[in-house]
Amino acid sequence: MTDIATERSTKWLAGAGLRPTRQRLTLASLLVGDGQDRHVTAESLFAAASNADEKVSLATVYNTLRAFCDAGLMREITVDGSKSYFDTNMTDHPHFYWEDTAKLTDAPAEQLEISHLPDAPAGAEIASVDVVIRLRRT
Amino acid sequence: MTDIATERSTKWLAGAGLRPTRQRLTLASLLVGDGQDRHVTAESLFAAASNADEKVSLATVYNTLRAFCDAGLMREITVDGSKSYFDTNMTDHPHFYWEDTAKLTDAPAEQLEISHLPDAPAGAEIASVDVVIRLRRT
DNA sequence: TATAGATTGAGAATAGTTATCAGAACGAGC
DNA sequence: GCTCGTTCTGATAACTATTCTCAATCTATA
Numbered sequence: 001m002t003d004i005a006t007e008r009s010t011k012w013l014a015g016a017g018l019r020p021t022r023q024r025l026t027l028a029s030l031l032v033g034d035g036q037d038r039h040v041t042a043e044s045l046f047a048a049a050s051n052a053d054e055k056v057s058l059a060t061v062y063n064t065l066r067a068f069c070d071a072g073l074m075r076e077i078t079v080d081g082s083k084s085y086f087d088t089n090m091t092d093h094p095h096f097y098w099e100d101t102a103k104l105t106d107a108p109a110e111q112l113e114i115s116h117l118p119d120a121p122a123g124a125e126i127a128s129v130d131v132v133i134r135l136r137r138t
Numbered sequence: 139m140t141d142i143a144t145e146r147s148t149k150w151l152a153g154a155g156l157r158p159t160r161q162r163l164t165l166a167s168l169l170v171g172d173g174q175d176r177h178v179t180a181e182s183l184f185a186a187a188s189n190a191d192e193k194v195s196l197a198t199v200y201n202t203l204r205a206f207c208d209a210g211l212m213r214e215i216t217v218d219g220s221k222s223y224f225d226t227n228m229t230d231h232p233h234f235y236w237e238d239t240a241k242l243t244d245a246p247a248e249q250l251e252i253s254h255l256p257d258a259p260a261g262a263e264i265a266s267v268d269v270v271i272r273l274r275r276t
Numbered sequence: 277t278a279t280a281g282a283t284t285g286a287g288a289a290t291a292g293t294t295a296t297c298a299g300a301a302c303g304a305g306c
Numbered sequence: 307g308c309t310c311g312t313t314c315t316g317a318t319a320a321c322t323a324t325t326c327t328c329a330a331t332c333t334a335t336a
Contacts, residue, residue, distance in 0.1 A: 019282070019283075019332095019333065019334080020333095021282090021283065021284080021332075021333075022332090023283080023284070023285095024283090041323095042323080042324080043323085056284090056285090057284070057285040057286075058285085058324095059284075059285055059286075059287090059324095059325085059326090060283085060284055060285065062323090062324065062325070063283080063284080063285095063325090066325095067283095076219075078216055078217060078218060078219050079216060080216060081214075081216050081219065081221075081222045081292090081293090082293090082322075082323070083219075083322095083323070084219045084323080084324085094256060096256075096258075096259065096262075098262070099265060107256040108256050111254060111255070111256035111257065112252070112254060112255060112256055113252065113253045113254035114250070114251070114252050114253070115251045115252070115253040116249060116250060116251035117249070117250060117271070118232060118234075118245040118246050118249035118250055118271065119249065120234075120271075120273055121234065121273070123275060123276060124234075124236070124273040124274065124275055124276060125273065125274055125276050126271055126272070126273060127237060127272040127273060127274040128271075128272045129269065129270070129271050129272070130268070130269070130270045130271075130272065131267065131268070131269055132267070132268045132270075133255070133256065133258075133264055133266075133267050133268075134264070134265040134266045134267070134268065135258055135259070135262040135263065135264060135265060136262065136263055136265040137261060137262055138261060138262060138263050157301095157302065157303085157313070157314075158302095159301070159302075159313090159314065159315080160301085161314080161315070161316095162314090179292095180292080180293080181292085194315090194316090195315070195316040195317075196293095196316085197293095197294085197295095197315075197316055197317075197318090198314080198315055198316065200292095200293065200294075201294095201314080201315080201316095204294095205314095219323090219324090220291075220292070220323095220324090221291090221292070222292085222293085277336100278335100278336085279334100279335090279336085280333105280334095280335095280336105281332105281333085281334090281335105282331105282332080282333070282334095283330105283331080283332070283333085284328105284329105284330085284331070284332080285327105285328100285329100285330095285331100286327100286328105286329105287326100287327090287328105288325105288326080288327080289324105289325080289326065289327090290323105290324085290325070290326085291322100291323090291324085291325100292321105292322090292323095292324105293320105293321080293322085293323105294319105294320080294321070294322095295318100295319080295320070295321085296317100296318085296319075296320090297315105297316100297317105297318105298315105298316100298317105299314105299315085299316095300313105300314080300315070300316100301312105301313080301314070301315085302311105302312080302313070302314080303310105303311100303312090303313100304309105304310095304311095304312105305308105305309090305310095306307100306308085306309085
């Protein structure tokens, strides 16, 4: 973990009022340490931590991802019934889902233009609109 | 089960080359017997069958929903990590997801207009575009 | 450094779903 | 209708992703 990654992670946690524990710093650094957005599953993040020789339990990875979401640092994306994906990019944007590898990536938001959206039924309001573009390898 | 429901169900199965077993007819009738589109989960369909005093095991409900999807009679919709939803409406259309009740309904397709969609990255093509409009009760 | 409260992690528990496989049901050909 | 190879069903076990439990550990603050 570089100094700049540690600093970025510390600030990221502080901004959300979360205690900078060793485990959270480890995971935060893997998520936003290089300033890039990232899409992970609990398993993939756990594997990344293990790979970096950082000891974090799987339960903590789950707890931490949930804490990050609750704190508004990440959002959960549903694309596949079997796993939950988490995204560090909090802006409203569509996703590419690669069906062959089950990977999730950002789709360029500026290339999506919805000119008309169905009205919310009476008694309800739109909380969010999820757009997932499923890709198949050609 | 009315005669017309039975006939509709039988035709529905025959059109996909599926054997009209008692269980499949029961479930098909609950799904398309009245000519309406329907959104179900395995559990909700199982409950509906039990409620109609039809004996179908939960395992068969799962097998059957999968068979209907493979045969192109239904499609699976992913909106919530915890359950799978199945839709009898095979046309391309957006969905409303009611966050408070976890219910899924069709959104009027003619009210959705996407004027611009991100290009598929090189080496990939768009398989489908899923649009889920999440609703919260006001 | 003492203390109150938050966090961690090993393992149990849970929910939704799939797998197993023996017996029942199906339908094509007689 | 009867036979027979194939398909389907369902009770139950197994599985996967995730959450829960709670004692031990860590953190922030005084």
